[in-house]
Amino acid sequence: MSGAPSFNILMYSHDTYGLGHIRRTMAIAEQLREYDTNILILTGSPIAGRLNFPKHVDYVRVPGMIKKANDEYFPLTIRIDARQAMEIRQSIIMATVTTFLPDLFIVDKEPQGLKREVMPALEWIKENLVQTKTILGLRDIMDDARLVIEDWKEKDVYSTISELYDEVWVYGEEEIYNPVLEYDIPRTVQDKLHYTGYIHRRVPETHQVEELRLGLNIMKNEQVVTVTTGGGGDGFLVLDSYLTMLEKMKAEMILPPFQSILVTGPFLSKDEKEVILERSQELGVHAYEFFSNMETLISASDMVVCMGGYNTMCETLSLNTMSLVIPRETPRKEQYIRAKAFNQQNLVEFIKWDQVDASTLKEKIMWMLEHKEKYMDAMDRFEMNGISNICRRIFKHRDDKNGIFE
Known part of the structure; x- marks a missing residue:
């Protein structure tokens, strides 16, 4: 390893159900681990323990939740009140942020986290870790455009992104699907947006x-x-x-x-x-x-x-x-x-x-x-440049932290 200080990356993947979020997060983490980084993944996935985590990558498990109806979530396995489970999740997230002290905090898909559980952490970072960069990672397509716009307006998501995130990474290509046009993204958010391209997977021997x-x-x-x-x-x-x-x-x-x-x-x-x-x-x-x-x-x-x-x-x-x-x-x-x-x-x-x-x-x-x-x-x-473009963004932030300028 080089003598440069380590670069801590915290990745949040809410994972209420399915494999999508944790697999995307793992695919990114696996490619970044070769560099001078420590990667910690916050996840609610019930199968996290069955995944193979590479060296320099680890995870913190928060209680799993499952969506029943009308934006209502309940504990996946433990028999406690939903409010208790959400408080535990939020406490673990805050404790991880305040002790791990990430240089980069990447939030997958949900700008505010499940039921706004990431908001206190984002606000704490903004006030206490001025050099830490907060990143919102969005897959290429979220949902029907009308539904996304209605949901984001109702939850004030546009303001959250504008005020609490430094960058937005779209894991797709503008030519295939343009979220700026489809989701009526305001100029304050457009200026933070970077299309990474699709995320290439490891090719086996x-x-x-x-x-x-x-x-x-x-x-x-x-x-x-x-x-x-x-x-x-x-x-x-x-x-x-x-x-x-x-x-x-x-x-x-x-x-x-x-x-x-x-x-x-x-x-x-x-x-x-x-x-x-x-x-x-x-x-x-x-x-x-x-x-x-x-x-x-x-x-x-x-x-x-x-x-x-x-x-x-x-x-x-x-x-x-x-x-x-x-x-x-x-x-x-x-x-x-x-x-x-x-x-x-x-x-x-x-x-x-x-x-x-x-x-x-x-x-x-x-x-x-x-x-x-x-x-x-x-x-x-079909080109898949997601990992190389993500690495390029991360290197920039790491070099900025270490005072290395081109």
Whole structure:
């Protein structure tokens, strides 16, 4: 290590449900750890302990919460009052900020945190850590524009960003989706905004992919379709439709020209998970609740059938693996908007949620496997500069702190 003082980065990921926020945060943290930094992640993810945290990266777990309805949140596992749980979370966040003393505080997606839990920390930093930079990280698409504008105006989010954040990083490309126009972002916030580009994922070594395929008894030239629904909480329709497709092919004595691998996600309900695993076993299909190294699995696949969350899209594009997207449209339209935008670039194909069935799936999958070049060419042209641009911003802040100027 160099003799320069360490640079402390604190990353907040509220993680009420699903895998999206913690996986995006981990992807960024993994790339930054090689430099002279300490990274601490604040997360409410119930699966944080199942993730592989690299050297110089650690996490602080706050009580998990789950959204029931109308912006109401309740403890995910512990049997205490929701207000108590939120007070514990806020206390842990404040204690971490005031002891870790971050040089950079990156807040993922929620400018005020869950139920405004990050506000006291942001205000304390502004008053007491004048050299600390506060960063709001936003995925490419949040939701339907009208709903985002209404929500941000009601919660006074525009003022929060203007007054308490130094920069806003959009993990996307302005040409694909322009949040300034879509979300009516005022000039005071526009001046803080930086498009980083999409976040590239780690590309596994060839031998790692070969070893995984061998372990799954996949022949060298055999095609593989992987089905993943992220956290899985709302993914039963996708998994069920895919298995129905395979069951109909079996009944018609049609041998699929590919092997199938299913990853249900840890948040699929127990009853639904049992159904999926039992049907998969009857079909001789590999099925998992959780796969710790999704990058290698996706790289070993010829196609991924998924729901179109930000992280899955970044993984398939980073690994040049075709994807057939079945985007959910409730409670947010983010996945559907992204699927349409990427489809216009020939990066993905998609089926609307209310139009998915076994026949449509079969038709789309077979067509895509026979026309790979269309998607491979588009993915080859698609640049993913998110990590390099994020590193460039962080280096600037680190050098400013250490008095190094170009």
